[in-house]
Amino acid sequence: MATLDIKQLYKRYGKNGPNTLEDINISIESGEFLILVGPSGCGKSTLMNMIAGLEEITAGDICIDGKVVNDVDPKDRDIAMVFQSYALYPNMTVRGNIEFALKIQKMDKPERDKEITRVAQLLQIEHLLDRKPSQLSGGQQQRVSMGRALARQPKIYLFDEPLSNLDAKLRVEMRHEIKKLHQRLGTTIVYVTHDQIEAMTLADRIAVMKDGQLLQLGSPAEIYNDPADMFVAGFMGSPAMNFLHCSVEQSEHGLVGSLVCDQQQSHTIPLPEHLAKYAGKSVVVGIRPEQITHVNPYKQDKPLVTTLNLKLGVLEPTGPDTIALVTLNDKEISCRLDPDKPAVMGESLDLMFDMSSAVFFDPNSEQRIR
Structure with missing residues (x-):
């Protein structure tokens, strides 16, 4: 677990281009589940990629456990990311996909086996370990994608719209799994979604974004019952306010x-x-x-x-x-x-x-x- 501080963060493409992100300030406690919501193009995924180190920072700081990581390579930030696309290696089994990152970390085989067993039990995919991704359903593939991230036991998990490719029933089931996972592990999670139901049910706090700006940061109840402006009020709630x-x-x-x-x-x-x-x-x-x-x-x-x-x-x-x-x-x-x-x-x-x-x-x- 780790704290994450985003301080006066700006992102601009091109020397004179408009700001994609503008003066973002968010402090995330250790073990907190923060969800970023907003319409397409509001800057959610850009912010997520900057936390992961996949996008350069124009101005401002990102700190993990109080240490500025602006110039730290993605592989050295101790962050795991779960993407919208499952991004599994098709020629590897489930076991191989989960084990791959552990091999890169040069973990001994007995330790790797122990970690694979732990993650498989946690996500209830023990019976799938010898199958390849093509033999799995969408929900099973997403579990494996999560398992690959969990096996690394990083300081922070980043989820970028992980459930958007699933059908409605699977989305509800996986939402429950992620909620239970966070309760069991107490990990620090930053989660991007455009689905307000996901935001309301999963988050400790929600950050509502629009046009690269942070409009409101608060608990689900605060965002729903005490909106700061008409955009936040209309965005959260189904049917809308x-x-x-x-x-x-x-x-x-x-x-x-x-x-x-x-x-x-x-x-x-x-x-x-x-x-x-x-x-x-x-x-x-x-x-x-x-x-x-x-x-x-x-x-x-x-x-x-x-x-x-x-x-x-x-x-x-x-x-x-x-x-x-x-x-x-x-x-x-x-x-x-x-x-x-x-x-x-x-x-x-x-x-x-x-x-x-x-x-x-x-x-x-x-x-x-x-």
């Missing part, structure tokens, strides 16, 4: 926001007092689908909870709940309904909006209003 523009007005009952439903009827929703400085102006309301539900009598009378009667559009049963689309401000928004309660497409339904859990953004800067 709903965004509604509304004008802030002062009423006899406090602050309210005005909305228009699909029948062009005007509705108001209660707003928290910290929006008082926006009275007479517009804000963006961010409300997640699970905060728009069937009416719950236990919450109905609480402050910042209101009920709107809205016409249901498309219904998407998922099993544990039903995702419904309704229209507000000429925009379709998602609601999460109880599948055991009545909901019919095209009919109107009383929906409860829990504004106490909503977040608010400045429409110009898209930054969080606190």
Whole structure:
């Protein structure tokens, strides 16, 4: 296990080119599981390659256990990387693939055999040791790829979208395996993914990136419930957070926001007092689908909870709940309904909006209003 510190890191291709990465600062504790998320082209894999030593640093420092490793060769950084492609040697057996790195380390054969047995048991691939990669499923090949990295017992593991080539069922199974692996070994892991479910379920902390910049770093709960801006709020969550523009007005009952439903009827929703400085102006309301539900009598009378009667559009049963689309401000928004309660497409339904859990953004800067 090791600490990893990324300090004021910049990456630029060409002398006058734009920054691919800009002022990245992340401190990773020993044994921590950090996940880098963001859309394609945001710089996740570039940052990962710089940690591994596969990309040169334009400016800044990368430190492992307090030691700057900017000029240290990849082979001397004591880092193991698991790629999106399994990158197994096709002419070698599973045993040979796992053993290869140990031979390079000049480990004695009895020690190599002992390490191969340990890793095979850990990943439950003992019965595959004499097979070649062409005889394995995608999930089995990914286990072997992980086994090859684990056998080295490095200070830090880097995973670059390791599950993206697997089907949905295998992805869930391998996600569980990686989670259990981290719990058993307590290793320091940096993991790149564009899959927010992977990020939410695996990470100790999540770093959300966009256009080469780090927008927010925090626990999964912080990223989900307390987003710093509209991009982070909209990126994390499935279905995504709903965004509604509304004008802030002062009423006899406090602050309210005005909305228009699909029948062009005007509705108001209660707003928290910290929006008082926006009275007479517009804000963006961010409300997640699970905060728009069937009416719950236990919450109905609480402050910042209101009920709107809205016409249901498309219904998407998922099993544990039903995702419904309704229209507000000429925009379709998602609601999460109880599948055991009545909901019919095209009919109107009383929906409860829990504004106490909503977040608010400045429409110009898209930054969080606190």
